[in-house]
Amino acid sequence: MNYLATFLIAGPLLWLLNWAWALYRNYRNAKLSGLPVLICPFSPDGFPYLIIKVPLKPLLELIPICRPGIQVSIMGWEHADRYTLHEKYGRVFILVNPARNEMWCADPDTAQLILARRREFPQLDMATTIMSTFGKNVITANGEDWGRxxxxxxxxxxxxxxxxxxxxxxxxxxxxxxxxxxxxxxxxxxxxxxxxxxxxxxxxxxxxxxxxxxxxxxxxxxxxxxxxxxxxxxxxxxxxxxxxxxxxxxxxxxxxxxxxxxxxxxxxxxxxxxxxxxxxxxxxxxxxxxxxxxxxxxxxxxxxxxxxxxxxxxxxxxxxxxxxxxxxxxxxxxxxxxxxxxxxxxxxxxxxxxxxxxxxxxxxxxxxxxxxxxxxxxxxxxxxxxxxxxxxxxxTHIGRTVHEPISLTIGDKQHLLQPPLTAYINNSTLHxxxxxxxxxxxxxxxxxxxxxxxxxxxxxxxxxxxxxxxxxxFxxxxxxxxxxxxxxxxxxxxxxxxxxxxxxxxxxxxxxxxxxxxxxxxxxxxxxxxxxxxxxxxxxxxxxxxxxxxxx
Ligand code: HEM
CATH class of the missing domain: 1.10.630.10 (Cytochrome P450)
Known part of the structure; x- marks a missing residue:
């Protein structure tokens, strides 16, 4: 009985500690970049948030500090919003969450830079998983494999x-x-x-x-x-x-x-x-x-x-x-x-x-x-x-992964991008x-x-x-x-x-x-x-x- 009680208390407590640590670590990394930061306390692709985020959005948005972050965590937000959010929070910002930070970019020069540097910004992991369902191919490949x-x-x-x-x-x-x-x-x-x-x-x-x-x-x-x-x-x-x-x-x-x-x-x-x-x-x-x-x-x-x-x-x-x-x-x-x-x-x-x-x-x-x-x-x-x-x-966006720390020039400033990070080029806004x-x-x-x-x-x-x-x-x-x-x-x-x-x-x-x-x-x-x-x-x-x- 004691074991069960310990498990019932310790399990959620450990999960909570783990969640808080992950959110803090990612927040610290995002702040180090010097870019504007939005916060979503849940992992955008994690289960069960994936299921509840749309129906519970009005409730979740009651936490004012998280409102814009919750908006960005919902797939397709950029197409509905177009340029409003970027105008408010900056051409490039980071969405902090406990899993993997997301950098959203609506700055043409930075977008071009990311697309040009294919070795530092390889194909998005999720795209690779989905698109290789029926065999590996050019869109899922990186490095030498991609060139070949x-x-x-x-x-x-x-x-x-x-x-x-x-x-x-x-x-x-x-x-x-x-x-x-x-x-x-x-x-x-x-x-x-x-x-x-x-x-x-x-x-x-x-x-x-x-x-x-x-x-x-x-x-x-x-x-x-x-x-x-x-x-x-x-x-x-x-x-x-x-x-x-x-x-x-x-x-x-x-x-x-x-x-x-x-x-x-x-x-x-x-x-x-x-x-x-x-x-x-x-x-x-x-x-x-x-x-x-x-x-x-x-x-x-x-x-x-x-x-x-x-x-x-x-x-x-x-x-x-x-x-x-x-x-x-x-x-x-x-x-x-x-x-x-x-x-x-x-x-x-x-x-x-x-x-x-x-x-x-x-x-x-x-x-x-x-x-x-x-x-x-x-x-x-x-x-x-x-x-x-x-x-x-x-x-509506093109995703790339950051596996190693990268120094990126945006405008006239240097920004340090810390992995794990996904870089999204936000076409709906750029366009x-x-x-x-x-x-x-x-x-x-x-x-x-x-x-x-x-x-x-x-x-x-x-x-x-x-x-x-x-x-x-474009x-x-x-x-x-x-x-x-x-x-x-x-x-x-x-x-x-x-x-x-x-x-x-x-x-x-x-x-x-x-x-x-x-x-x-x-x-x-x-x-x-x-x-x-x-x-x-x-x-x-x-x-x-x-x-x-x-x-x-
Ligand atoms: C209106 C038509 C099209 C649009 C808007 C379009 C758009 C795109 C975009 C945005 C990408 C980049 C995806 C990424 O980097 O994650 C891409 C890649 C690709 N597209 Fe298209 N596409 C079109 C038609 C086609 C057609 C007709 C073919 C072939 C029959 C094709 C074959 C490919 C291939 C093989 C790649 C991967 C390239 C690489 O990763 O090196 N696309 N396309």
């Missing part, structure tokens, strides 16, 4: 594939327009899923040589259904956090919702589907050279293993991991950016007309056939992409700071990306140039040596979809009963803010984005 993988992976995404991306995207987008215009209900709730379908279908052809007919993307909810490699990857990518932390046998239990059972089955099928695809590539590799990135990846990697051409190689696990990364990261990012952009243009028809001015001029002269001539002239379409990624970045983007920084205004010559002849549509943003202020595709290698591919795909769709259609919100055009546009804008973080940021209620497609 990146040298093999990046050449697969060079300019050579742009033309294929242009052609396939154009084909898919035309099919989508036909589908939308023929539907009696005008595909009203299917706009977002259709745009995502294009992104996955383009990857399927350009990546694996597997053509897929256009149809709006639906997550498979039938564990017995036949699923292709890309179907399986898109499901696993969509639910990546569950896939990373819950074993497939639990997901497959019959008490689980059908979607999770299907995820469980997909996770178990993925290794076999990957192996079959690689076997197929190898079986055909000796005859004709195929030009998809799975075949190039296998060729380069195998050549490295046998010493034929280079000492570079990928293990079988890394090939599988990189294929998963390409498909999941490549499709989710581009698909969601298209969804946000089309919704912005539907909510703000003046920008739709602005884009169409360029399309009428450029496509009127050249048509859509020649990628090399037409793509560089569609600057406004590209500006729409930059503006969308500014306000709806796929990555909207009024000092950088102007007093209308929260508004969708794609023309901010266009250079209008102040002297000389007035700029001609089709010859406009894109603004180069201040370094570190990180839509990240920056530094780890910059996204799919940047150009995603731009070609995005521009092709926007050009095809808006040269043929006008898109507007569907009015519900009693609604005016103004309130319906307001509803769309609310949908654009009502987002959730899955693999990347996406609509929380994609079917609520109800759009009418009209033939022009």
């Amino acid at each position: 993988q990146r040298r093999i992976v990046v050449p697969n995404l060079n300019e050579r594939i742009s033309e294929a991306v242009w052609t396939e995207t154009s084909h898919q987008a035309n099919k989508m327009v036909e589908y939308m215009l023929q539907r009696p209900d005008n595909g009203e709730a299917e706009s977002v899923s259709s745009l995502r379908a294009i992104a996955i279908n383009v990857l399927s052809l350009v990546g694996y040589g597997q053509p897929k007919p256009f149809k709006p993307q639906k997550l498979c909810q039938d564990p017995t259904a036949v699923m292709s490699y890309t179907d399986v990857v898109s499901l696993c990518g969509e639910l990546i956090v569950l896939a990373a932390f819950v074993p497939s046998w639990i997901l497959r239990l019959s008490i689980m919702p059908k979607l999770l059972q299907t995820l469980g089955v997909a996770m178990e099928r993925l290794p076999t589907l990957t192996a079959e695809m690689l076997d197929e590539q190898r079986a055909h590799s000796d005859g004709h050279q195929r030009d998809h990135f799975v075949s190039q990846l296998v060729r380069l990697s195998d050549a490295g293993k046998t010493g034929e051409t280079t000492a570079q190689y990928l293990t079988e696990e890394e090939i599988a991991g990189n294929l998963f990364l390409f498909t999941a990261a490549g499709f989710d990012t581009t698909g969601n950016t298209l969804g946000f952009a089309v919704t912005w243009l539907a909510a703000q028809p003046e920008w739709q007309r602005w884009t169409q001015e360029e399309l009428d001029c450029v496509l009127g002269k050249h048509g859509m056939h020649d990628y090399a001539t037409v793509f560089p002239k569609l600057t406004r379409c590209l500006a729409v992409m930059y503006e969308t990624l500014r306000l709806n970045p796929a990555a 909207t700071l009024p000092e950088i983007w102007g007093s209308d920084s929260l508004e969708f205004r794609p023309s901010r990306w266009i250079i209008t010559p102040s002297s000389g002849p007035p700029s001609q549509l089709g010859d406009e140039k894109l603004v180069t943003p201040q370094k570190g202020a 990180n839509g595709w990240s920056g530094g040596p780890r910059v996204c290698p799919g940047q150009k591919m995603s731009q070609v795909e995005f521009v092709t979809v926007i050009a095809t769709v808006f040269s043929k259609c006008n898109i507007e919100p569907i009015l519900r009963e009693g609604e005016t055009m103004e309130s319906a546009s307001g509803h769309l804008m609310h949908m654009i803010q009502d987002t959730q973080m899955r693999l990347t940021m996406q609509f929380k209620h994609p079917r609520e984005v109800r759009l009418k497609w009209r033939k022009r």
Whole structure:
């Protein structure tokens, strides 16, 4: 009995002492840095705080000293807040908590510095754990491993594939327009899923040589259904956090919702589907050279293993991991950016007309056939992409880990960063700071990306140039040596979809009963803010984005 009483008293007491010591140690480290400090008494990712922090937020915020810290501990805070908190507490501050301090950075020079120094600021541990669920890959690697993988992976995404991306995207987008215009209900709730379908279908052809007919993307909810490699990857990518932390046998239990059972089955099928695809590539590799990135990846990697051409190689696990990364990261990012952009243009028809001015001029002269001539002239379409990624970045923050003490210059001061620390580059704030983007920084205004010559002849549509943003202020595709290698591919795909769709259609919100055009546009804008973080940021209620497609 005495033992039990001692245990019941000593257990919580030890936990409390441990908690107080950890909080004090981290607070002391944060103060040593000389940066502003916010405090959250709980570990943001710790259990059970992870579960209670959202419902109990109003209660927790009653402790005044912790109010801003509690706000920052809630995932996605930066996107809801934009720049208010940083304006109050500084461009760079530290969130102290008992587990691992977090440095939040909304200073362009510091952001650029962190992205540039990849050895001192390696990839975030949590991202590594989640993204290596289906095999290690370039995004989870650091140091020499990263360099070796990146040298093999990046050449697969060079300019050579742009033309294929242009052609396939154009084909898919035309099919989508036909589908939308023929539907009696005008595909009203299917706009977002259709745009995502294009992104996955383009990857399927350009990546694996597997053509897929256009149809709006639906997550498979039938564990017995036949699923292709890309179907399986898109499901696993969509639910990546569950896939990373819950074993497939639990997901497959019959008490689980059908979607999770299907995820469980997909996770178990993925290794076999990957192996079959690689076997197929190898079986055909000796005859004709195929030009998809799975075949190039296998060729380069195998050549490295046998010493034929280079000492570079990928293990079988890394090939599988990189294929998963390409498909999941490549499709989710581009698909969601298209969804946000089309919704912005539907909510703000003046920008739709602005884009169409360029399309009428450029496509009127050249048509859509020649990628090399037409793509560089569609600057406004590209500006729409930059503006969308500014306000709806796929990555609202980019995380890096600090394992060793680092001295960092911020402004004209030196700051000592003590591990364990996570450094977050806060894109949601950097992309909207009024000092950088102007007093209308929260508004969708794609023309901010266009250079209008102040002297000389007035700029001609089709010859406009894109603004180069201040370094570190726009990180839509990240920056530094780890910059996204799919940047150009995603731009070609995005521009092709926007050009095809808006040269043929006008898109507007569907009015519900009693609604005016103004309130319906307001509803769309609310949908654009009502987002959730899955693999990347996406609509929380994609079917609520109800759009009418009209033939022009
Ligand atoms: C709108 C489209 C896209 C956006 C906004 C985007 C954004 C990003 C961002 C922010 C990162 C850095 C993540 C980090 O450092 O933690 C990244 C990395 C990466 N992206 Fe993209 N991406 C897009 C499209 C693509 C496509 C189409 C592909 C390939 C098919 C791709 C492949 C990759 C890879 C392999 C990396 C890892 C690079 C490395 O760590 O060295 N991305 N992307």
